[in-house]
Amino acid sequence: MQDFLSFFETMPFWQKLTWVAGLLTLFWILETGFAFAKAKNTPHSNRSKWQHAGTNLVFLVMISLINIGFGRLLLWVDQLTDTQHWGLFSMYKAPMWLDLVVALVLLDLISQYLAHVMLHKFPWFWRLHIVHHSDTHVDATTGTRQHPIEFAMRESLSLLTILFTGMPIAFYLFYRILTIFFTYWTHADIRLPKRLDRALSYIIVTPAMHKFHHHHEMPWTDTNFGNVLSIWDRMFGTFVYENADDVVYGVDIIDNDRNNDVLYQLKAPWNRHIKWKK
Numbered sequence: 001m002q003d004f005l006s007f008f009e010t011m012p013f014w015q016k017l018t019w020v021a022g023l024l025t026l027f028w029i030l031e032t033g034f035a036f037a038k039a040k041n042t043p044h045s046n047r048s049k050w051q052h053a054g055t056n057l058v059f060l061v062m063i064s065l066i067n068i069g070f071g072r073l074l075l076w077v078d079q080l081t082d083t084q085h086w087g088l089f090s091m092y093k094a095p096m097w098l099d100l101v102v103a104l105v106l107l108d109l110i111s112q113y114l115a116h117v118m119l120h121k122f123p124w125f126w127r128l129h130i131v132h133h134s135d136t137h138v139d140a141t142t143g144t145r146q147h148p149i150e151f152a153m154r155e156s157l158s159l160l161t162i163l164f165t166g167m168p169i170a171f172y173l174f175y176r177i178l179t180i181f182f183t184y185w186t187h188a189d190i191r192l193p194k195r196l197d198r199a200l201s202y203i204i205v206t207p208a209m210h211k212f213h214h215h216h217e218m219p220w221t222d223t224n225f226g227n228v229l230s231i232w233d234r235m236f237g238t239f240v241y242e243n244a245d246d247v248v249y250g251v252d253i254i255d256n257d258r259n260n261d262v263l264y265q266l267k268a269p270w271n272r273h274i275k276w277k278k
Contacts (some may be wrong), residue, residue, distance in 0.1 A: 001096050005170035009175060017179075018134070020060075023181060027140035036191040036207065036244070053141045055260045059131075060144035063151040070155045077159050078169040087166015096172040103171040104178075105229070111158040112179070112227035117238075119150065120222050127269035128153070133221070134259045136250040138214050143183035147266065182228045186210040201241060205230050208244040216250040 070104045081087050089099055119129035126250045128150040135142045162172055167201040186205050205226045213224040218260055221238040224262075233239035258264045268274065 001100075005096075005100070005168070005174060008172040009168075009178075010245070011173065019177065019236060020180060023184045024140055026225070027184050027190070030031040031139055031189040034190040034192075036189050036211070049139075051260065052137050052139070053261055055146045056141035056152045058262050059146055059148075060141075061260065062148045063144070063146055066148055066151055067155070068140050070152075070159070073159060074162075074169060075163050081163060081166040085166070086165060087162075089166045098176070099167070101170055103165060103167040104175055106165055107158070107161055107175045108226075109232055110161045110164075110230045112153065114226050115154050115157045116225040116227070119153075120225070122123060124269070125150070125153070130251055130254060131268055133214060133251040134254050134256065134265060135214075136259050137189075137212065138187055138249050139189035140184040140187055142214075143187040147269065149269075179227060185225075198241065201230050203230060204240040211244045211247045212240050212242065214249050215247045216252050216256075217248075220247070221251070 029122055051127065090102075094102075095251070119125045119170055128147045131147040131150070132145050158172065162169075172240065182205065186207055188207055188209065190207050192200075192207060194208075197206045200206045201209045205224070207227060209224050209230065212220045220240060220242075223238050224230075224233055225238055254268060255264070264271075
């Protein structure tokens with residue numbers, strides 16, 4: 001177990017980059033053969049898949065640069081919790097595998113589900129998060145589409161979770177690798193057999209389940225906040241599973257014709273012409 005976790009702790013940058021590029025390539029291939037989107041889902045789809053991907057990959061580059069800075073903060077937090085013996089894990093002794101399970105569950109609950117709920121419920125956070133929802137052609141690359149300030153907020157909450165638990169840095173890095181997969185998997189423009197998708201949705205977030213979250217109108221926009229585990233949405237009453245073909249991508253308070261305009265998207269949180277309703 002220790003050797004397994006050490007692999008993620010010492011994982012070089014090129015391997016992480018290969019993981020990201022490999023998953024994006026995999027889901028792009030799957031999207032070709034198992035496409036979900038129809039004309040109804042993507043009313044503003046008068047652009048090529050490459051152009052759409054290029055826009056979202058610009059956001060990926062920006063958040064990757066920010067991630068370098070948070071990597072240094074992560075090392076500082078890890079040293080602090082190790083030397084000061086802070087956190088939940090310092091209060092009891094348990095097998096490493098159990099600590100890992102607890103860490104993954106808490107990270108999924110606090111740094112993903114609760115963070116996502118905050119992005120929808122607090123007006124200024126929603127202004128940032130709208131950049132992600134403005135994508136009118138949801139596919140694997142949509143998972144990379146985050147406003148840089150939103151990404152910084154999410155990472156800050158992750159650091160607080162590490163401080164709260166005192167978990168080893170390897171636990172967090174392993175979870176990050178998992179979330180990369182689930183981010184591309186849940187946003188991928190793929191259609192699983194309905195029975196399989198629904199069955200999986202009792203445990204994990206599935207592509208069809210997450211599609212409802214990207215519907216352009218309430219109340220579906222404020223449902224299915226989960227990242228890996230679907231239990232949080234079921235537990236807190238935010239789960240929905242209807243006919244995914246009724247989903248229409250985008251958001252109804254922004255100019256969907258400019259969803260490919262990076263500068264417009266970056267400035268959207270401060271755009272006075274947008275009627276910020278929720």
